Amino acid sequence: MTTILGIETSCDETAAAVVVDGLDIRSNVISTQVELHARFGGVVPEVASRAHLESINAVITRALDEAGASLGDLDAVAACHGPGLAGALLVGVSAGKALALVLDVPYVGVHHLEAHLHAAWLEDPSVEMPMAVLLVSGGHTMIVSMEGTGRYRILGQTVDDAAGEAYDKVARALGLGYPGGPVIDRIAKDGDPNSVVFPRPMLNEGLDFSFSGLKTAVMLEIRRNPDRPAQDIAASFQEAVVETLVYKLEKAADQIGARTLVLGGGVAANSRLRARVAEVAEKSGRRALLPRHDLCTDNGAMIAAAAHFRLLSDGPTPLDDGAMPGLVLPTIG
Numbered sequence: 001m002t003t004i005l006g007i008e009t010s011c012d013e014t015a016a017a018v019v020v021d022g023l024d025i026r027s028n029v030i031s032t033q034v035e036l037h038a039r040f041g042g043v044v045p046e047v048a049s050r051a052h053l054e055s056i057n058a059v060i061t062r063a064l065d066e067a068g069a070s071l072g073d074l075d076a077v078a079a080c081h082g083p084g085l086a087g088a089l090l091v092g093v094s095a096g097k098a099l100a101l102v103l104d105v106p107y108v109g110v111h112h113l114e115a116h117l118h119a120a121w122l123e124d125p126s127v128e129m130p131m132a133v134l135l136v137s138g139g140h141t142m143i144v145s146m147e148g149t150g151r152y153r154i155l156g157q158t159v160d161d162a163a164g165e166a167y168d169k170v171a172r173a174l175g176l177g178y179p180g181g182p183v184i185d186r187i188a189k190d191g192d193p194n195s196v197v198f199p200r201p202m203l204n205e206g207l208d209f210s211f212s213g214l215k216t217a218v219m220l221e222i223r224r225n226p227d228r229p230a231q232d233i234a235a236s237f238q239e240a241v242v243e244t245l246v247y248k249l250e251k252a253a254d255q256i257g258a259r260t261l262v263l264g265g266g267v268a269a270n271s272r273l274r275a276r277v278a279e280v281a282e283k284s285g286r287r288a289l290l291p292r293h294d295l296c297t298d299n300g301a302m303i304a305a306a307a308h309f310r311l312l313s314d315g316p317t318p319l320d321d322g323a324m325p326g327l328v329l330p331t332i333g
Helices: 034-038 045-067 086-103 112-123 163-173 180-188 212-224 230-256 271-284 300-314
Strands: 003-008 013-020 024-032 076-082 107-111 131-136 141-148 151-157 260-264 287-289
Touching: 003 045, 003 086, 003 300, 013 045, 013 300, 024 045, 024 300, 034 045, 045 086, 076 086, 076 112, 076 300, 086 107, 107 112, 107 300, 112 131, 112 141, 112 260, 112 300, 131 230, 141 230, 151 230, 163 180, 163 212, 163 230, 180 230, 180 271, 212 230, 230 260, 230 271, 260 271, 271 287
Parallel strands: 003 076, 076 107, 131 260, 260 287
Antiparallel strands: 003 013, 013 024, 131 141, 141 151
């Protein structure tokens, strides 16, 4: 039995979790900074770093307490070492390495996106490979073929804005505040998704995405028709995003022969996206694997899970390895 403490501080959540054997979640504590950044309309790196420093010890302590574990029970300590905000990453990496050094246990640096891929296994370790995974968040939008532990192929990715970033910018234009994803998802339920026909960018141009043009189209619509209800604009915008994401996810699954469609990342909590992926999977005879909401957002459980398999395959990460803000997902082929 291998007990790992996972630490996540790549952006604006301070998180820690205890996971046993890469699959058994004993605790998963997440401290969000949403209220701190809301008045700025987005994440401020320096504010995020200071908040992580203030919260990290308490979050780790709570994760251990909820797991009924002590520091002496840990067999390894893992931290997200990239990609992400440099100062924010440093807080988690420093805490992880310090604990590993004091406890004389292995330290494992974990790739943020690889951790999101492993969130699916936390839901169901028996899932059939390959999986077509849509990783969608404020900083990333990509489709990945997951063929096993450490075996990934990026099939498509955004060429400009990430989907979550587009949500935030549209919400700001509508005066809905920050973060944009949850509020647009909420008010879109009362809107007409057919009230405005927004473009579906690059729909028939491979598996890459582009959301900057869609964002611009929304801005122009707001200026031209200032009296159009925000609910209708939100619903129409969301339908354009979701239709594009799901169409390309299904297309990718056809290409690689995947029997499972998987969501990962913060936008994977979006109710319309989850519903459409489930519908498309059912119609095509596939399975939809939709991680529960606390595994969609940045969290320590996914870090600990990915660390378990990385520790088995690669061994410990050297303690002189630091934070890597621009870290790229390791792929095959």
